[in-house]
Amino acid sequence: MRSISRSQQPVSEEDAIKLGALLLQHQYGDYKRTGAVDFPQALDRELWNLLPSHYVQQDSKLIWLPKLIMAYSELHGRSRQEAVAMYMDKVQSWHLYGCCLWPIQYSAGTLKRDNSGGNKSGTLKKGDTTIRRDKERDKQEKERLERQEKENLLCWLAFHPDGLYILRGYQKATIRMWPWTEISNWTPGKSSFTISYGAGLVNPKREVFKTADGAQLALLCTKFAEVTKSA
DSSP states (O other): OHHHHTTOSOOOHHHHHHHHHHHHHHHHOSOOSSSSSOTTHHHHHHHHHHSOHHHHHHSOHHHHHHHHHHHHHTTTTOOHHHHHHHHHHHHHTSTTTTOEEEEEEEOTTOOOOOOSSOOOGGGSOTTOHHHHHHHHHHHHHHHHHHHHHHTOEEEEEEEETTEEEEEETTTTEEEEEEEGGGEEEEEEOSSEEEEEEOTTOSSOEEEEEEOSOHHHHHHHHHHHHHHHHHO
């Protein structure tokens, strides 16, 4: 529950409302307009505990309160025990339930620039058409990388016994998946984490993820890969 309210788990808007309503049903019983609990003032105070923080930040409470109250009122007649069971049934039905999730920044198709070669423009004559073409190409590449940087997506790396998944945003849509048998190497960096994949390839492909937690991700990869090999 805490991981959901702290936005440490990807949860869709629909699921967030449903789970928040179930928490209210468990805590307060049936919804009442008047009584011991003063609504919507009580809900207003508890939104940060009921819903993922990123949703509360993005939208006005005036948008969230009616949705939450409606879902809560529809649970009328459910016992506290039923609310707990419905909550757990919902969470356990999620795709990749029980996997280890880690937030990262990811841009599909990200490739590192190869600066090992290239023109040494200072050694060529001024006005050389090759220099102009190279400069224009470098400018276009720089602009492309800047656009790509802006388009970086908030995603999640999902460590699962079947393989490594990339889930997009809070909707948990799968972008990519690599079985552990196809991941040949992983390298932590100061602000990135890189995996190499492609079973049997001399020059494996790479994916780079933007994160400051590369060391922890490398440790997780090692553990999951070892479990896969021993299975």
